[in-house]
Amino acid sequence: MLRLRNTLHRFVQQNSGKKFEYVNGKCIRATSTSAGRDSQSSAKATADNSFANEDAIDQQRRTGTGVKMAPDVGKLRARLPLVKNFFVGVVDNEMLGYPEVVQREEMSRIENEKLPLTNFFTDQVENAIIDRTRQIPAEVVDSVRQLGLYGLNVPAEFEGKGLGWTASLMLTEPESRCTNVALGLLSHRIIIDILKDVGTSEQQQLFLPKLVNGSQVGVEAIFEYDMAENELFNTTAEYIVETNEWLLSGKKAFAIAGPFATTNATPLFLVIAQTRRANVKGDASRSTTIFLVDSNTAGVKLGEQHLTIGCRGLDIRRVEFDQVRLPPSCIVGAANEGNEVAEVLLRSNRLRSAMLGLGMAKQLVNDLTSYCIDNQQCNVPLKDMEMLQMHLSKASCATYAIESMIYMTAGILDEFATPDVALEAAITKYYSLTQLFKIAGKSMDIIGPKSLISGQETEVLFRDSAQLYTQGESVDTLRLYIALAGLQHAGGVLQDTVRMQRNPLFHPGHILGKFLQSSNIDNPKTKMRLNENVHPSLEPAAQSVEQSVARLQMCVELLLTRYGAAVVEKHHDMQRLAEIATTIYAMFASLARASRSYCIGLQLADYELVMASAVCTHGRKKVHTLCTEIFNGQYVNNDSNLQRLAKQVIKSKGYFPVHPLTFNF
C-alpha cells in the first residue's frame, strides 16, 4: 500500500478500529430480519456515541470564519467525507449500511401525506398542457399553496412541516411528474434550506413565516447572461460606511420568477454579488457576498423573459438591480464570505435538482415500457425484442442508481451533524441529469420519429430534460468541480508522498518501495473487505467497488505525481477522474441499497440484487477503461492528438479541412 501521511494513518486506524466493532453489528444485520436491523441500529447509535467521547475526529473541513452553521441537535458526529476519501483509497465501510433516517412511524405519516400530492399531480396537473399553453394555471399555483408545498422543509416552529432532507425529498417526488412545477419550487426550497443552515435567527423570524405560507417565494438570481471577464460576477455590491448600507447593482439572468413568485406573492431574490474586502489590496480583496433581496425594495426590476426550450410553463426572466440599497441584515452568512454560503447553497441546489431528474427518469422508463408492451411489429411484440429489452433495463439501472445516490446523500445529511457532502451532492446531480438526458434520448431510439412530434409526452420530457441539463451550471464545470474537490482533498492527504515521488533522487527508499509493490492498475490489491458489509450474494459487486476505489486512488496519485500543482490545468484527465468518482459513487450507493433491500426482504429485492450487480459490473469496466487511459498518458490515450487539433481549430477559427474533392494541381 502507498505510504500515507501520518494523519491518514491515524484516520485509517480509527476507521478500522471503528469498523471492527461495526463489522460485528453488520454481521447481525446481514443475516437478520428487520427486527434484527432495529437492534442493530440502536447498537450503531451507542457505538457512535461512545466513539464521540473519544479523540476528536479531524474533520478536514474548512468552516467559514464568519459563518455559523445551525446547531444540529440529535445527530451523530460527522464522519469523514465518503467520496472524497475514495480519492485516497479509503472506503468508509459503515456507510455500506444504507442510511435509515426516517423512523417507522414517521415513514407511514409521510406516505399518508404523499398520497394527496400524488393524486393531485397525476389527476389535475398535465405537464404537456402546461407546456403547450406556456403557463401554469392559477388554480395549480393555489393548490400548491394549499397543499403546503411551500413549507415542506421549514422547521415546525415556523409552522412548516419540519421535514428533514430525506423526508422533504420524498414529498417532492410527486411534483416532479410535472417538471414545470418542480423546477418552479426548486429555488424556493433551496433558499429555505440556506436560511435554516446559515441564516441568523432574525432572518429566520423575518423570512420563514412568509415563505411558509407562500406570500413570499424564494427565487435564486445567481447566474448572469454575460460572462464576467475579470471577475466572478458582473453584479457588484458596495458597502457604504456612512449609512451602513450596501449598494447592489447589476443584472442577473435565468431567475425563475413566475408564476409561483408572482401570483399573489412577491419574489424574494437570493443574489450573489461581487464585493471587495476592505483593507485588502489587489486580487486578494475579491470576494462574494450573498444577499436576500425583497422584490419590493426600490430599484429591483423584472427584466425580459427568456424563452427556453423546456419548462415553458415557467416565467424565466432577467432581474435588474439598479442601485438597490440594502441593510446589512440582508446578508446571508457574513459579508465577503459568500463562498462559504455558496457551499451550502450549491449542496442543496444540486441535491434537489437531482431529485427532479429522478422523477422524470422514472416517468420516462414507465412510458417507454408501456410503449413496448402496447405495440408490436410484424406480429412480434416490442417487449420481446432484445434490443428494446436492453434499452429498458439500462434505463432502469440508471434510474435505480440515481435514486440510491439521492437518498444516500440525503441520509448522510440527516444522520450526521454538518457532514461534508459537497462532493456527493455534486455527483448526484451530475449523474442524475446526464443519465436523464440519455434516457430521454433513448425514447428517440425506441419510438423513433413519433417521439419528437410536438406535444407528445416524450417530446416534452426530452425538452425538459435538456433544460434541466443546463440548469444552474454547465455540466462541464460540474465535472471539473467534482474532480477538483476530490483532488483538493487528496492533495492535502498525499502531499508528502507526492513531493517524494516528484523528487525521486532525494527519496530513493520511497521509490524503491514503490517499485517493489505488486499492485497494479489491472490487478489492484485491496484490503477493504467491503464484502463483509454486504449480503454475500453481492460479493462480486463489492469486489468491483473495492477495485474501482483502488484504481481511482492510483490514478489520483499518478496524476498528482505527474503534474504536481499543475494538475488543475489538465482538464481532460480531470473529466475522467470526475467520471470515475461518479461511477464509483453510483456503484457504492446501489450496492448499499440492494444489500439492505435483500437482507430485509423487500418486494422484488432479488431483482434489485441483479440491478446493483449490473450497475457494479458496468461501472467496474468503465472505471477500468478510464483508469487505463489515465495511466497510458496523453500519447497513447489520444489526448495529445486532440490538443494539437484544438490549437489548429482555434487558429483557423473553426473547422479547417478543405473540401474532400479539392484539386491541388
Add this chain to the structure above:
Amino acid sequence: MIRKLANVFRGQLKYNGNSFQNVPPTWYSETSKAFYCTKSENESQAQNDDSARGGRGKSNIRKPPLPAIQNPFANVTNKTKESYLAMLEIFEERDVHRRNHVEFIYAALRNMADFGVEHDIEVYKALINVMPKGKFIPTNVFQAEFMHYPKQQQCIIDLLEQMEDLGVMPDYEMEAMLLNVFGRRGHPLRKYWRMMYWMPKFKNLSPWPLPNPIPDDTLNIAQLAVERMCTVDLRSKISVYETKNVQDSIDDTWIVSGMSAEQSQLLRDHPRDKAVYIEGPFLIWLRNRSINYFTLRADPDPNLLQSLQEDQEDQDDVSRLKAPFFGASIPRPKNAVGKNRSVHQQEDGTIFAICATGTSTKDSLLSWIRLLESNGNPTLGEIPVLFRFKSVVTAKAIEIEDKAKSDNLQSNPSSKTTD
C-alpha cells in the same frame, strides 16, 4: 558527365551575369536569377555553348561574340504572352527538322521574365512541345541509363528546374508530353515525378497562405500584411480608415490598422505619464511584394516582467489546490497571482497596434493616432505619443501613389533604404 559540364557553364553564367538588376526582388534562390538574362548575357552564353560543343575554337584570339542562333526574343517590341507563343509557333513552322531547338528553348527560357510568362504553365508546355516526339525515347536499358540524347534531356530538366524554382506546378498533360518525348525511362520524366511528389506538399505549407498572384493594389497588399501580422491575437480587428475624414489631415490616403480588444485594454491600463511610441517603418514581404508598416508601442513594464519571474510557484506542493464553486473562474496556477501576461507584452516592449498607411508619412501616422483615439481608445488623447523612426520619414506625401504602384513599393523613398 555532360550534365555536369552544363552545370559548370551555368555556374559560370551565374557569377558572370552581374549586369541585370532590374528584376523585382524575389525570395527565390540565386540560381533562378540566372535565367533572367539580358541580351549581352545571351551572347556570352551563346559563345560558351559554341566552345562547349566542339572545343574547336583553339585560337587564342578572342573573337567578338557571334551568336549561334539569333536571339529572336530580344528584338520583340510588344512583349506579351501572345507574342511569345507566336514566336514558338514561328520556330516550329520554320522547317520540319526544327534545328537548334535546344538552343531555342534555352533562349526562350531566359527571356520569359521579360514577357511576364515565367509563372505560366501553358508556356512551359508549349516549350516542351517544341521537342520532336518519339525520337528521344531510349530503346534499351543502356540507352536509358546513359542518358540518351543528353543535351535534349538536360535542356528539359533545366526547364523543369526553372519551373520548380519559380513554384510553377506541372500538370498531368505535361507528364504525357514528357512521356511522348523521352519515354518512361527518360530523366526529365523522373525529374517530373520527383517534382510532383514534393511540390504539392510544399504548395500549401505556409501557415499564412496568400492569394496567387498577389493583388497589385497597395491597399490590398497592406490589408493582407496587417491581417497576417495580427494572427498572433485571434481577437484582432483590422480596420481601414480614410484620412480625409480626419480633422487637420493633409494627406488624403488610407490607413490599415490592426488592433485587438486585449491591446485596447492594455492601452487603457497604460500609465498616463509614460509615452507611447510610433516605431517604424518596418518592412514586411508578401511573396515578392513588400510594404512598410509602423507599430504603436510602449517600453516594457519592468514590474510585470519581474512579477513573472517571481511567480514560479512550487509545482510539487499539491496541498493547496483550489476548487471553485461557480464555473466562472476555472483555476490555473499561473493565474494565482496577478494578471496573465498577454502575447502583446514582449520583453522589449508592449505593442498596442500596427498600421500601414498609403503614404507612410508623419501626417498619415498622426491621423492614425487620431482615428484610434476616436475609435474606442480615448486614453490616447492623454498619453504623449512620440515618433521613433528607423529611417527617414517624410512629413507629408511628396509623390503621387500611382508611381508607387509601378514598382509595387510605396512612394516613400525612405522605404527602399531600410533593411
